[in-house]
Amino acid sequence: MSVVIETEGLSKIYEGALKGQDVHALTDLDLSINEGEIFGYLGPNGSGKTTTIKMLLGLIFPTAGNIKILGSEDISASEIRMQIGYLPEGAYYPDFLRGDEVLEFYGRLYGLRGAKLKQRVDQVLEEVGMTHARKRLLRGYSKGMRQRIGLAQALINDPQILILDEPTTGLDPIARKEIRDILARLRDRGKSLLISSHELLEVEMISDRVGILFEGKLQTLGTIKELLSDRDLNIEIAGADDTILERLAQKGLVTDDKVGDRVRLRVAEQVSSFDALAILKEENVTLLSVAPRRETLEDLFVRVVGDAQSKRSTN
Numbered sequence: 001m002s003v004v005i006e007t008e009g010l011s012k013i014y015e016g017a018l019k020g021q022d023v024h025a026l027t028d029l030d031l032s033i034n035e036g037e038i039f040g041y042l043g044p045n046g047s048g049k050t051t052t053i054k055m056l057l058g059l060i061f062p063t064a065g066n067i068k069i070l071g072s073e074d075i076s077a078s079e080i081r082m083q084i085g086y087l088p089e090g091a092y093y094p095d096f097l098r099g100d101e102v103l104e105f106y107g108r109l110y111g112l113r114g115a116k117l118k119q120r121v122d123q124v125l126e127e128v129g130m131t132h133a134r135k136r137l138l139r140g141y142s143k144g145m146r147q148r149i150g151l152a153q154a155l156i157n158d159p160q161i162l163i164l165d166e167p168t169t170g171l172d173p174i175a176r177k178e179i180r181d182i183l184a185r186l187r188d189r190g191k192s193l194l195i196s197s198h199e200l201l202e203v204e205m206i207s208d209r210v211g212i213l214f215e216g217k218l219q220t221l222g223t224i225k226e227l228l229s230d231r232d233l234n235i236e237i238a239g240a241d242d243t244i245l246e247r248l249a250q251k252g253l254v255t256d257d258k259v260g261d262r263v264r265l266r267v268a269e270q271v272s273s274f275d276a277l278a279i280l281k282e283e284n285v286t287l288l289s290v291a292p293r294r295e296t297l298e299d300l301f302v303r304v305v306g307d308a309q310s311k312r313s314t315n
């Protein structure tokens, strides 16, 4: 498996940006993106995602650290740039152009001309399902249609690497699913995708690996499989008072949620389901349901960011 993007100690300080104070937007990022994977780049607002992306694209310069793209440290070289497609955050294209005109414009920027350009525009329109609307002005496009044109724009030069900054923000569930399908198809064709997003459910569905940033520092990195434990158990009970709940917690059956008399317990990984049930039987509580609990990416995100926040406030 080859690495297509590699950063080492990548850092960015916006000097004097915040009332004369420096903003440490990214600190010491070591990251590798592999060929043929979808990498979900996550983090709360202002955590440094767009800053990272802009450095990868050579739009802003790192304060420290190195970037290698397709093995080259010269990321501004045209043969490297030709291999990267980019969908900016909240991409805007002129309203008075038609869909196909926008793509022709970008195709020309990549040196495409004549029949080759026409063929490529046709291909990407087809790829993103916009052939039917190609002759319409962007003014009349819905948000989802604009986003598809944005994606088509990123694909126009048939790049090996796609960097997409929030590709599904603001789209309805159907449009999101369609974009997701397009992205998965691109991955299956061997493209490498770096996607920043706040849509955690989306990211969980399509990413191979994710990284979570908080205040410019990478907190967690791994495959979805590694990071999301699926051994947990959810147990709903009734008829347990606080003393019982406390005893249960000590034995690894921790209260997760409590509504009136109903309590949802989360069973720690080291307690087997049989042991958990035996413990509950001893306490003589009413058992309402038992279900395996799969951690979601949202759970992980909230946990990781929460931990980082509390670590910061105790420092």
Ligand SMILES: Nc1ncnc2c1ncn2[C@@H]1O[C@H](COP(=O)(O)OP(=O)(O)OP(=O)(O)O)[C@@H](O)[C@H]1O
Pocket (backbone or CB within 6 Å): 014, 017, 023, 024, 025, 043, 044, 045, 046, 047, 048, 049, 050, 051, 052, 089
């Ligand atoms: N051009 C700039 N000048 C000064 N500070 C900046 C600049 N761009 C970003 N920042 C700051 O750097 C930090 C990281 O911002 P960045 O845009 O990279 O975050 P993000 O993770 O993309 O956030 P979002 O999810 O809101 O898009 C923030 O504190 C932001 O205010």
Ligand SMILES: [Mg+2]
Pocket (backbone or CB within 6 Å): 049, 050, 051, 089, 165
């Ligand atoms: Mg951003």
